Amino acid sequence: MKETLEALLQEALGKIEAAEDGRALQEVRVSYLGKKGPITEVLRGMGKLSAEERPKVGQMANEVRDEIKTKLDEKEQALEDIRVAKQLEEQKLDVTMPGRPIEKGTKHPLQAVVEEVEDIFIGLGFSVAEGPEVETDYYNFEALNLPKDHPARDMQDSFYFTEELLLRTQTSPVQARTMEAHNGVGPVKVICPGRVFRRDNDDATHSHQFMQIEGLYIDHNVRMSDLRGVLDSFVKRFFGENREIRLRPSFFPFTEPSVEVDVTCALCGGKGCRVCKQSGWIEVLGAGMVHPKVLGMSGFDSNDYSGFAFGMGVERLAMLKYGIDDIRHFYTNDKRFLAQFKRV
Ligand SMILES: [Zn+2]
Numbered sequence: 001m002k003e004t005l006e007a008l009l010q011e012a013l014g015k016i017e018a019a020e021d022g023r024a025l026q027e028v029r030v031s032y033l034g035k036k037g038p039i040t041e042v043l044r045g046m047g048k049l050s051a052e053e054r055p056k057v058g059q060m061a062n063e064v065r066d067e068i069k070t071k072l073d074e075k076e077q078a079l080e081d082i083r084v085a086k087q088l089e090e091q092k093l094d095v096t097m098p099g100r101p102i103e104k105g106t107k108h109p110l111q112a113v114v115e116e117v118e119d120i121f122i123g124l125g126f127s128v129a130e131g132p133e134v135e136t137d138y139y140n141f142e143a144l145n146l147p148k149d150h151p152a153r154d155m156q157d158s159f160y161f162t163e164e165l166l167l168r169t170q171t172s173p174v175q176a177r178t179m180e181a182h183n184g185v186g187p188v189k190v191i192c193p194g195r196v197f198r199r200d201n202d203d204a205t206h207s208h209q210f211m212q213i214e215g216l217y218i219d220h221n222v223r224m225s226d227l228r229g230v231l232d233s234f235v236k237r238f239f240g241e242n243r244e245i246r247l248r249p250s251f252f253p254f255t256e257p258s259v260e261v262d263v264t265c266a267l268c269g270g271k272g273c274r275v276c277k278q279s280g281w282i283e284v285l286g287a288g289m290v291h292p293k294v295l296g297m298s299g300f301d302s303n304d305y306s307g308f309a310f311g312m313g314v315e316r317l318a319m320l321k322y323g324i325d326d327i328r329h330f331y332t333n334d335k336r337f338l339a340q341f342k343r344v
Helices: 002-018 022-033 038-048 053-090 109-123 151-156 172-181 224-239 292-297 314-322 335-341
Strands: 134-136 165-167 188-197 209-219 245-252 255-264 281-290 306-313
Touching (some): 002 022, 002 053, 022 038, 022 053, 038 053, 172 306, 224 245, 224 281, 224 306
Antiparallel strands (some): 134 165, 188 209, 209 306, 255 281, 281 306
8 A cells, every 4th residue: 555655656746747737737636636536546445454554544645645736736836937937038128129210290381381481571571470360250351341241251251159259261350450559650561371261162272271371561652563572572582583473453352452463384484384274374362552441440541651461372372382283182181291391
């Protein structure tokens, strides 16, 4: 009996030693310590032993069982330690891995155009004025000679918060506010860049949101020729020295007389092509002499002061300068489009 138990113990220890994973260990545990295992069998057969031998063999069988159990537990712990160590090794942070590149953004083409236009006009003695995008009906329309029933309002339908509060449809209210702040004393020489909003269906040339830059110059003896000189200077700096402008009669409620300003087509140099519809000219902005009524409403004596104003669409300037064919490109945040302006 003693030898049998001793042999069983050595056999079990050998298998525990050889076990490479938890599953192999579990098999050893079941086969040696289970109800059908050899130790249980020895204990069952004790009835055949003498009263003298019985306690000794019983004690020994218990010792063998305890030893196997202890070794099993130890091995189980050892295997677990190895598994954890291995996992830690595998998950170790590899500081030699290349990092994820940080993408550098680019200046939005509209912002680039606004800054370039600002630079040109600052060089001509203008300063930059800004105003609120949520505007009152008074500043957006009435102070600009557009009373509530004026038909020209139809072209500038907007987004209203209340009857008197709306998203501005033009940057002209900034001019009205600037004039008012001057209390009838000139000179006023500002450009007003900013976002404007109109109820429009978006397509290749229309957007419900776009940007304008307006300019205003009020002083003694400001004449139409001053307007022409300033715009000619601007166009040459923005589009190129070889570009010419022409003024065509037009209508705006807040200027009198009013003009549309065209620039010679860059593609054909004025000869006529598909882009300029064979005319040789491309329309870029609207302008005119400030209406005496607008001067008066803003506190200026129109017998003493005169002035000119002009307004242009930033998107249109950018489209003409960079050959962009759809206004929606500016607002869809497509990185492939924006990345083309890295060197602008
Ligand atoms: Zn052309």
